[in-house]
Amino acid sequence: MTGLKTIAIAAGLLIAGTGYAAAPAAPTAPAVAAPAPAAVSATPPAAPAANNPALAQDGAYAMAPTAGIGQPVNGNIGIQPQVTSNGQRAHGFHDNILIPVITAVCALVLALLFWVMFRYNRRRNPVASKTSHNTAIEIVWTLAPVVILVLLAVPSIGLLQAQFKPAPDNAITLKAIGNQWYWSYQYPDNGGFEITANMLKEKGEVAAGERSRTDADGPRLLAVDNRIVLPVGVPIRLITTAQDVIHSWAVPAFWIKLDAVPGRLNETSFTIDKPGVYFGQCSELCGARHGYMPIAVEAVPLAQFNAWVQAKGGSVKGAKPSTAPAALAPTPAAAPADTTTGPVDNTTAAAPQTTQGATGNPAGAGTGQ
Ligand SMILES: [Cu+2]
DSSP: OHHHHHHHHHHHHHHHHHHHHHGGGOOOOOGGGOSOTHHHHHOOOOSOGGGOTTSOTTSSOOOOOOTTSSSOOTTOOSOOOOOSHHHHHHHHIIIIIIHHHHHHHHHHHHHHHHHHHHHSSTTTOSSOOOOOOOHHHHHHHHHHHHHHHHHHHHHHHHHHHHHTOOOOTTOEEEEEEEETTEEEEEOGGGTOOEEEEOBOOOGGGSOTTSOOOOTTTOSTTTOBSSOEEEETTSEEEEEEEESSSOEEEEEGGGTEEEEEOBTOOEEEEEEOOSOEEEEEEEOSOOSTTGGGOEEEEEEEOHHHHHHHHHHTTOOOTTOOOTTOOGGGOSSOOOOOSOTTTSSOOOOOOSOOOOSOOTTOOTTOTTSOO
16 A cells, blocks of 8 residues: 555656746746836936925935835735736735635645544444545545645745846836845945934834924834835836845835845845835844844835935936046946956945834944944
8 A cells, every 4th residue: 555655756856846947938928028128228317306395304205105005004914015017916826816725725634623523433333443544535545645736836936937037128126135133235236335224213202302203204113214116117226235144135015025044145026016114124033123124125116216315415326427538538448347247246335324213233333233
């Protein structure tokens, strides 16, 4: 009998192997290819950012978060509404396939347990049966789980592959750097400027004159002093690394959770479908204040993103510098094409000083230790 079971398992593995090998062909029409490449470079340098009505007074942002979008909701047990194509795909996979399969398997096992308890108990069977094997049923209970797992593997591996599909050339790069205990960000495609995001403390917790959280900033423990801004409809190349220990950059509404490891660059890509404010948190236990290094992303139309970039002292990706004497340099020594795709310098500069110690880090936010 064991021989038969071995054959059945071997057959199952063979089928599983076939499913695995076939999977890479499955992914269809990745959404990252959608936006026109021209869109990134078309926008000319905009009007002085200080006059841009889309930006707040400090040149940061002027968008209030929407309840229930990009943030947790009391009593909710489902997945947050997804605003990336991978997220929507995963959400559908979870709700329409995984949950029904799990429910059906649990219900079947529970029903079998009750059947055994009531039909085959000692009272109803004073003389115990000597039955020990049943070939047909053993084939069924070996093959059925194998078939279920193979059927689940196909969409699952396709989704995994879509999540790690390299970003296209027109993507905008965001480099997220984890620090104990705040996030700093660089925009290598936009002049490499850097911003630091600290959690905003509550009203009673800040010193006089220091900025505290308001509802326009976001929920408690999730609002930050400097939100990062990303364009909608443009592929984003996310690169993560860390300054000290392992952190993890996670935003549930994007279906993104990527470890930030010191001395290493991790990469993934995504495209945000809808403007809005989306919150996340560090998702790798990284020390005493691990729970106080939130992430806040403001997704805005590309023109608004470009204005924000310029307000931060950065440059619009693909825009020609107006003063560059390009004509005088006929053969510029092949500039290092795209430093973000190669084995770039992974060391991040010393942590910048921030204007306020929102994290309550004893040494002052920005100096780490
Ligand atoms: Cu962390």
